[in-house]
Amino acid sequence: MIKLGDYNKMTVVKEVDFGIYLDGGDEGEILMPKRYVPEGTKPGDELNVFIYLDQDERPVATTETPLCKVGDFAYLEVSWVNEYGAFLNWGLMKDLFCPFREQKKRMQKGESYIVHVHIDPESYRIVASAKVEKYFAERHPFYNHGQEVDLLVWQKTEMGFKVIIDNCYPGLVYEGQVFRYLHTGDRVKGYIGTVRPDGKIDVTLQPTGRQQTLDFADTLLQYLKEHGGKCDLGDKSDAEDIKRRFQVSKKVFKRAVGDLYRQRLISITPDGLTLN
Structure with a gap:
C-alpha cells in the first residue's frame, strides 16, 4: 500500500x-x-x-522534503487564495489546499496558520484544516510527571500558551512559567507537569523539580566561565532581570546559586556572583 x-x-x-x-x-x-x-x-x-x-x-x-506530512499539525503560510479556499506553502511544487469550510476565519495571503494535514475521505485529496481541535487524539494521554515532550506553540490565551503535544494532544503552558519569548508556530521541548482526570495537560518549558536546578546550575557555571568569572545578578536581584537574562524563575536561580556555593564553585558578593 x-x-x-x-x-x-x-x-x-x-x-x-x-x-x-x-x-x-x-x-x-x-x-x-x-x-x-x-x-x-x-x-x-x-x-x-x-x-x-x-x-x-x-x-x-x-525527493523534496515537505514541511509536514499527512497526520501532522504544522504552521504554514498562505501562498494564494481563490474562490474555493486558501493554498498553503508546504515546501512542494503543488501547494496544500485548505477549503473555506475548514477555516476558522478567512485566511489571508502572506499570513501563517496552525493546520492539520489529512486526506479528505470524499475527494481523496491531501488537504489542511485550521479546525485543529477535531484532529486531536481521543485516547486518554498517559504521561509521567517530568517526561520530555515535543511542543508546537498553537495560540496565546489569557492563561498562557496553548500547545500541541507530540503531534497528538492539546496542552497549556501557564503564563507564569514562560521565561522566554514564544510565538505561534515555534517548536520547542517541554516537560509534563500534570495530566488531569479529564485528560487536560499542563506543561512546562523547563525540567521539573531537582533536575531543573541541576540543569540551570550547569548553565550558570558556563555563563560565569564565558563572562570573566562575573555575574552582576544575585539573590537580591529583581525576578524580571533574572528572567530576561537566563529564562528561568528567581526560585530556580536561587537554588542553583545555593548548589554552586555549597560546592565552593562560586562566591556570593554584594556585586553578584564570582567564579572561584
Whole structure:
C-alpha cells in the first residue's frame, strides 16, 4: 500500500526522458519527474520518496522534503487564495489546499496558520484544516510527571500558551512559567507537569523539580566561565532581570546559586556572583 502524503520506500522500474517510474504496487507505476531524480539512479535502485498528488490528482513522487506530512499539525503560510479556499506553502511544487469550510476565519495571503494535514475521505485529496481541535487524539494521554515532550506553540490565551503535544494532544503552558519569548508556530521541548482526570495537560518549558536546578546550575557555571568569572545578578536581584537574562524563575536561580556555593564553585558578593 502506498502511503499518500508520506514517505515510501519504492523501487525504480524504468527510466524515461522526463524522469523515472517507481513500482507503486496496486497503484501502478508512479512517476518521479526528472528534476527530482538523484544523479546516478538506475532501474532496481530503492529510493525513499514522498508521494503526493499532482495538478491532475495523480500520485507523483519527489525527493523534496515537505514541511509536514499527512497526520501532522504544522504552521504554514498562505501562498494564494481563490474562490474555493486558501493554498498553503508546504515546501512542494503543488501547494496544500485548505477549503473555506475548514477555516476558522478567512485566511489571508502572506499570513501563517496552525493546520492539520489529512486526506479528505470524499475527494481523496491531501488537504489542511485550521479546525485543529477535531484532529486531536481521543485516547486518554498517559504521561509521567517530568517526561520530555515535543511542543508546537498553537495560540496565546489569557492563561498562557496553548500547545500541541507530540503531534497528538492539546496542552497549556501557564503564563507564569514562560521565561522566554514564544510565538505561534515555534517548536520547542517541554516537560509534563500534570495530566488531569479529564485528560487536560499542563506543561512546562523547563525540567521539573531537582533536575531543573541541576540543569540551570550547569548553565550558570558556563555563563560565569564565558563572562570573566562575573555575574552582576544575585539573590537580591529583581525576578524580571533574572528572567530576561537566563529564562528561568528567581526560585530556580536561587537554588542553583545555593548548589554552586555549597560546592565552593562560586562566591556570593554584594556585586553578584564570582567564579572561584
